[in-house]
Amino acid sequence: MSFSNDVRNELARVIPDKKCCQMAELSALLAMRADIGFNRDGELTLYTTMENAAQARKVYTLLKETFGLASTVHILQKKRFKKSRIYQVQTHLDNPEGSALLGKLELSEAGIKRQVNWKAIRKNCCKRSFLRGVFVSSGFINRPEGNYHLEIVFNDSRMASDVLRITHKLGLDARLTERKNNLLIYIKESETIVDFLRLVEASNALLEFENVRIIKSMRNQVNRQVNCETANLAKTVEASVRQVEMIKSILARIGIKGIPPHLREIAMLRMDHPDSTLRELGLLLDPPLTKSGVAYRMAKLERIADTIDQSME
Numbered sequence: 001m002s003f004s005n006d007v008r009n010e011l012a013r014v015i016p017d018k019k020c021c022q023m024a025e026l027s028a029l030l031a032m033r034a035d036i037g038f039n040r041d042g043e044l045t046l047y048t049t050m051e052n053a054a055q056a057r058k059v060y061t062l063l064k065e066t067f068g069l070a071s072t073v074h075i076l077q078k079k080r081f082k083k084s085r086i087y088q089v090q091t092h093l094d095n096p097e098g099s100a101l102l103g104k105l106e107l108s109e110a111g112i113k114r115q116v117n118w119k120a121i122r123k124n125c126c127k128r129s130f131l132r133g134v135f136v137s138s139g140f141i142n143r144p145e146g147n148y149h150l151e152i153v154f155n156d157s158r159m160a161s162d163v164l165r166i167t168h169k170l171g172l173d174a175r176l177t178e179r180k181n182n183l184l185i186y187i188k189e190s191e192t193i194v195d196f197l198r199l200v201e202a203s204n205a206l207l208e209f210e211n212v213r214i215i216k217s218m219r220n221q222v223n224r225q226v227n228c229e230t231a232n233l234a235k236t237v238e239a240s241v242r243q244v245e246m247i248k249s250i251l252a253r254i255g256i257k258g259i260p261p262h263l264r265e266i267a268m269l270r271m272d273h274p275d276s277t278l279r280e281l282g283l284l285l286d287p288p289l290t291k292s293g294v295a296y297r298m299a300k301l302e303r304i305a306d307t308i309d310q311s312m313e
């Protein structure tokens with residue numbers, strides 16, 4: 001199952017304690033997913049369509065908790081995609097509870113407005129619940145192992161810009177963009193995605209996200225270190241190749257006797273151990289020499305090579 005589904009299902013099971021928040025979340029779910037119409041018997045009915053049972057159960061529970069409305073859940077087959085089912089919560093509104101819902105959420109028989117009812121989400125707790133409802137309806141999030149990406153898809157521009165305002169009021173740095181015929185709000189920064197998950201109370205997802213984020217940053221650190229070591233090794237080899245060439249050219253032109261006695265041993269060691277660092281060469285000497293001591297002798301050998309070059313010109 002996708003990480004998106006995991007997060008949506010986790011959030012579908014979160015039912016806020018406070019009535020104000022329950023109301024806010026219900027209004028989000030309805031604004032995103034519901035339609036109003038008349039059923040075959042001519043009864044005014046609310047149809048809320050969801051993709052899975054957990055989401056449908058949430059709508060069912062919130063309608064019951066907030067307005068005492070009873071609903072029925074129907075499983076429908078999508079015609080175009082044979083395998084996929086959708087879950088439709090049907091709620092009759094021809095009753096006092098239904099009228100209360102229509103009045104309180106400012107819905108009408110004419111249809112559901114795809115916009116935010118700001119009066120219903122004045123408090124921050126309610127804004128967060130609203131955002132959770134929106135994400136349960138149409139949110140996607142990448143597994144933290146991949147690229148950091150969270151998005152919410154809208155097919156209505158008013159709803160999209162309203163929800164964007166909510167994210168900004170909650171301090172989330174979200175952006176709005178267009179893809180094909182849809183609008184989407186997205187977040188790319190891992191910090192902000194973590195904040196989002198915390199605000200909507202996706203605790204399991206938050207934990208998993210943080211764990212992977214820590215592992216990833218450790219792995220980056222190790223990679224950086226390995227890259228650094230590789231670069232140093234390349235430098236050592238490059239320098240060694242140069243030194244071996246230089247010593248060979250001295251030997252070819254003036255022989256071992258041309259090299260002062262105290263430099264002979266290091267010259268021979270370098271020829272025998274082309275892969276060693278200067279520090280390692282120093283340890284092979286008796287008595288051992290420090291890295292800078294070896295470097296100093298190597299520089300002297302270079303000077304000898306230079307002098308020979310100049311005298312040959």
Ligand SMILES: [Zn+2]
Binds near residue numbers: 018123125
């Ligand atoms: Zn609230």
